Amino acid sequence: MRRLMTRLLPLLTALTMAAPTALANPQRPFTEETVYFVVTDRFANGDMGNDTGGIRGGPSDHGFDPADIGMFQGGDFKGLTARLDYIQGLGATAIWVTPAVTNKPVQAHSGGRSAGYHGYWATDFLKVDPHLGGNGDFKAFVEAAHARGMKVILDIVVNHTADVIQYRECPVPGECPYRSKGDYPAAGYVPQVPAAERAVKNPAWLNDPTHYHNRGDSLFHGESSLLGDFFGLDDLNTEQPAVIEGLIDIYKHWISTYRVDGFRLDTARHVGPAFWHRFIPAITAHAKAEGIPDFFIFGEVADINIAALAGATHESRLPSVLDFAFFQASIDMLALGKGTVGWEALLRGDALYAEGAAATLTTFISNHDHGRMAYLIRKHNPDMPADQVQARVALGYALMFLGRGVPVIYYGDEQGFMGLGDDKQARQPMFASPTRQYREEERLSPTVARGGDSYDRAHPLYRAITELATLRRDHPTLRQGRTQIRYVEEKGGLLVFSRIAEDQEYLIAINAGDTVRSLGAVVEEATTPWQAVRGSGCSAPATAPTAQPLSVPALDYVVCRRSLAAG
Secondary structure: OHHHHHHHHHHHHHHHHOOOOOOOOOOOOHHHOOEEEEOHHHOOOOOHHHOOOOOOOOHHHHOEOOOOOOOEOOOOHHHHHHOHHHHHHOOOOEEEEOOOEEEOOEEEEOOEEEEOOOOOOEEEEEEEOHHHOHHHHHHHHHHHHHHOOOEEEEEEOOOEEOOOOEEOOEOOOOOOOOOOOOOOOOOOOOEEOOHHHOOOOEOHHHHOHHHEOOOOEOOOOOOHHHHOEHHHOEEEOOOOHHHHHHHHHHHHHHHHHHOOOEEEEOOHHHOOHHHHHHHHHHHHHHHHHOOOOOOEEEEOOOOOOHHHHHHHHHOOOOOOEEOHHHHHHHHHHHOOOOOOHHHHHHHHHHHHOOOOOHHHOEEOOOEOOOEOHHHHHHHHOOOOOHHHHHHHHHHHHHHHHHOOOEEEEEOOHHHOEOOOOOHHHHOOOOOOOOOHHHHHOOEOOOOOOOOOOOOOOOOHHHHHHHHHHHHHHHOOHHHHOEEEEEEOOOOOOEEEEEEEOOOEEEEEEEEOOOOOEEEEEEOOOOOOOOEEEEOOOOOOOOOEOOEEEEEEOOOEEEEEEEEOOOO
8 A cells, every 4th residue: 555655646746736836825814724733754755765864874874764653754745745635625724834944863862762753853944854855845835735725834943953062061961950040150061062063053153052051951940941951952042142133034034935824933931032022023024024914923832821821922922822721621621521610711811811812822632742632531531432532532623613712633633543642652654654553552433454544534533623624614703703601510521602703692512421411501692593503402492582401412512503682
């Protein structure tokens, strides 16, 4: 099968590229998007000729070893381009890709070796990693996406580079305790760069060790959170004007050259506010000058505390952030059985964000760092039948698509991928893999032989997500309406909320319990009857202008709507 796809993928790519290229970027507010997030190396292998990135030697040199989950698997931009129809068929309007920059192929660590397949260990910030196909293939991918009216969001890193700098006082990587400014006011460690890597970074200014903090490994609190090395990676001194302007120039290049539509900011919380105050306005102004007025930026602030997330939209002035609080509320409801009261607190917290930011929060239930919702449900419910796990994953997507914010689909969820944990345990290839772990781990409703390609549009989760994406597309109030909580409970899995526009109300009820649930929901005043949008849970007559009986099947959801009274 893999040999057959190798022959077919160039043809599929050619057919995809035959579509007229859109010269202008798609223009629409970020609130209108449905985002599909891919780890490019793990999505589709369109050209086996670039699997080693043109680097000679063995896996420890070039990083390609598909039998090892921590190494390059072979995915590239040609493969991603050839599968755009699959992604668009799911209902996605935008694709977020892991960093495309050239990475250090392999880094040694205490546990062995790992490859820079994920994009977060950059050496050349101006070139696309050859393992992913290089500059031309990335440009062709962006153009093909634009021809379909889809946006491309590029993951970027300004906090750090690959681990190249070593310290004279602690030659063993990963064993360099943080040295504070109080104890070491002038400098932390004396940096040393191996001779073979003294010119490995691009632009050239990145090779100067004085542009880095050099204070040892972050403790992830206090000053070390901003000045320490992120798991040993070289921490850029983003307080220096030269570094600030250099990074702005780098990412202007990606906008001008490839016309991407937005950036996701990796490790945003580990970069000081003053940097973002300069970087974000400069980047958005440059994008606007390039004819991309809707260029959007959102940051990774890996914290479930709403105050920390909202604070970043004020202190650092990030336009939006990944909604880790939403992620935790979903886990509480779907995996831990903690009830639904957390949603009330979540929505109240929206008032803490900078103006407009709450509507653009990127919501997710699975990702490449923290694992898949299917795994989290299975972890806390080892005896739960697989069909119930699958139903709960679908409900997690209902929470995203029917609630406020911009939903992010994590690649592979729609094929029932589960994984065995976080990080590389949740980064399975969509294409055939010789990796024993990926072949043998549990998968929900598997539709292909173990280890085979997984792009089945008939998979139950693919169809469930497509249905939700269609609902969100066809009903603007589900994208733009304000949210009003109607019912939560400390025990049980019933959540009821409304999305309200000026002239209509949508009533949404999500039942994560294993029995049918009925209740009377408080609603806006109106005299018109409810219409079923999904399910028949609102079919009973209203008991009053502001009360509506609801019935929600087990592990399911219903959506109803009606016009509101004028005035």
